[in-house]
Amino acid sequence: MTSLPDWMRPPRAEGWFAEDLDRLPEAPRHTELIDGALVFMMSPQRWWHSHLVTMLTITLMQQCPPGIKIGREMTIRLDSRNRPEPDLLATDSPVDRDRTWLAPEDVLLAVEVVSPESAHRDRTVKLRKYAEAGIPHYWRIEDEDGRPVVHVYELDDGTGSYAPAGIFRGTLRRPVPFDIDLDLDQLVAGL
Template sequence: MKALPGWMLPPRPEGWLAEDLDDLPEAPRHTELIDGALVFRLPPQRSRHSSLVTALTVALMEQAPDGVEVAREMTIRLDAKTRLEPDLLLTTAPYQADRTWFAPEEVQLVIEVVSPESAHRDRTVKLRKYAEAGIPHYWCIEDEDGAPVVHVYELDGPTRAYAPAGIFRGTLTRPVPFAIALDLDALTPGRAA
């Protein structure tokens, strides 16, 4: 067994801190931090996942009102030891060229597209972590026979837990966080009617 590279060893006994991610140029892209532990996105992203995220980015950018931005490949610093990177997020934060993360109060919606290797984290860990951080809306997008199915959750403020707000196939229409209407089949190559 080979020794781990030096950069993989936590700089302190209690693990990694959120700000440590900015100082890890050797880490693979899309490295996340959950409760002080580094989590790597492996294997490489599939074409279906990438195409869906790109199409969804464009569709949401076209519908977002002034003051709401769609961000991709950006982390959210949930607490001192957790920094997650959703597939997409909607934010009201002003643009900053050198920004590397958003605070939960700057995020209106988090979207995760489930992959086999991220399914447990997307469906359970991230669902709980985003809710506890107070992010108002969470979408978890599953694959159902090649078509996207969106599981929508809204934050119940008093409990800091997500309540299911619907499962959408074919089309998605939501009034929050702003008026959104999506043709889900059109987001997947080869499925548009």
């Protein structure tokens, strides 16, 4: 067994902090920070997942009104010990092109496409953390026999947690965070 590279050793007993991610150039792409621990996407990404995220990004970019931007591969600095990286997000805030993260108040929508290795985090941990950070909309997309199924959540301001707003198959039409009309099956057509 080989020893861990120095960059994988936490710099302090309490683990990693959000700003540490920007000082780890050797870390693999898509490294997240959850509760002070580095989380790596170690297994190769499935074609279905990658294609769906790409097509969803393009489609939402075409539908979003001026002032709203759709992004990928950007972390959200929820607090000093959490910087998850959703598969896709929407923001209506000015974007600093050199910054590597967004604040939760800048995020309108966080989208996670569930992979076998991320299922627990996407279904429970991120659901709770995004709500606690005040992100108003969260979508969790599951693979159901090759077809995307979108579990939509909206933040309940009274409780500070997400309330289910629907499970969508085939078509997703939503008035928030902007007018959205998706043919979900078309996003993965031809796969």
